[in-house]
Amino acid sequence: MTEDELRAAFARHESLTPPVGPLRAAVDRIVVRRRRRRRRLRVGAAALAVLGLLGIAVPRVVPSLGGHTAAAEFPADRVAPRGVLNVLLVGVDGAPDSRVRGADFVPRADSVLLVHVPADRSRLYLVSLPRDLMVAIPGHGTQKLNSSFQLGATASRPDLRRGYDLTRRVVADTTGVRIDAGAVLTYPVLRRLTDGVGGVEVCLPEQVRSVHTRRVFPAGCQRLDGTGSVDLLRQRYGMTWGAQDRDRNAQRYAAGLVRQLGSGDTLRNPVALSRLLVALGPDLVADTGEASLPELLTRTVQASRAAPVGLVLPTVEAPERPGSTVLDERAAPAFLSALRQDRLAGWVAANPDRVTALGAQR
């Protein structure tokens, strides 16, 4: 047999080649499934840590626990690294649907919240950073804080992780605070988190009317489900202080979430907790920094002996750029150095008028 016969045999069998269309679709389907699974495994532990940061601290101080304390589950005497903990929570205005390929929507940071856990673990401080704050964004000059997420996320295609990384860097540069851990909260994540813990009670000082759904959130305390919470947290138009009022509502929501996690069953019931983590699963981008999970939990177990304190980074309207803000030269330096040096309790005592009323304090 000659080599030409062999060539001919191959050439004749080319007709066996099946069409590529279905094959390509099958490959894409499998890839989506594997990516989702990979991401879910990766964020599982991180999500647990963030929930721990937000809430595990609380059961210890809620009197209704009847002896079943968080300290019993996470013995604080094992390792008790003492030190300040700063957690960055970035709420973004919607997320690219991971199932729609080529979605070119890039989210921006709606609200940026720094959760500060002091070394003495006396309470949680929720520090809002105004989205309109003019900040130096590495590689992009001076822009509003909310675009740091967008600029980071656009580097390749919408990528929450990169958006978070750039925002984290900008916040660390601006405030001089070391950020130990963090998470990105998209609307779907917020909705599922809220529903997963059984709703969150939010206490509003004044009525809020949704420009998106026309829903009216009355003044006073109310329990909101996931959809309601997202709706409330999107509102800034028609409020006295616009975006700053929205930041305060985000603090009120976070305080309610902490209360709910402390009083609810979620954190003590492994089944409920794992169901919640699966629900948050693929969309939650979280960062536990260099700390391991037990370390983070141990460090936060004692974090809250009292209700959280809501604060806003002191800013003033930029004189030459209406609609954006810059650091308040009078108040900000003292506030930031108190934050960096873990002396916020003293600062709060001296500036009671700058504390957000979170409502339903215990």
Next chain:
Amino acid sequence: MTYEEFADSRLTALLRYAVMLTGDPHQAQDLVQDTMVRVQLNWRRVARAESPERYVRRMLTNQYVDWRRGSWMRRVLLRGEPEESAPQATDHAQDAVERDQVWSWLARLPRRQRASLVLRYYEDLPDAEIAEILGCAVGTVRSSISRALATLRAEHVEVCS
């Protein structure tokens, strides 16, 4: 180059190559599918290669050569789908017989030898490139091709004499 561009331009050629390797459209589909899933998941690494196409062809060839019972081979064999897309012989009966013969002789070759035959006589690649794809020396490529040809010629003589 993005994964999409790569798939647009190269997928058909890869699938044809897989048909020549496996001799069966269903096995070829599964072989390419498994490879392309890995290609897409690791696209950044693939795209960094000097020639992504050669890199992917190497991945696919390795997967074919290293196939073990229990991996994709078993899934193919146990699936039991009808051979609806296998075209029937349409030309002369003699051609069909000959085609089946050469094809079945090829199927009996060790996979490495068959891969080197496909790379030389179907893909028309120089021996150096074949050696790179198979991850062996040029001398090894030449000897395995000549051994494969010797086996095929022996079969041929047996049938025709």
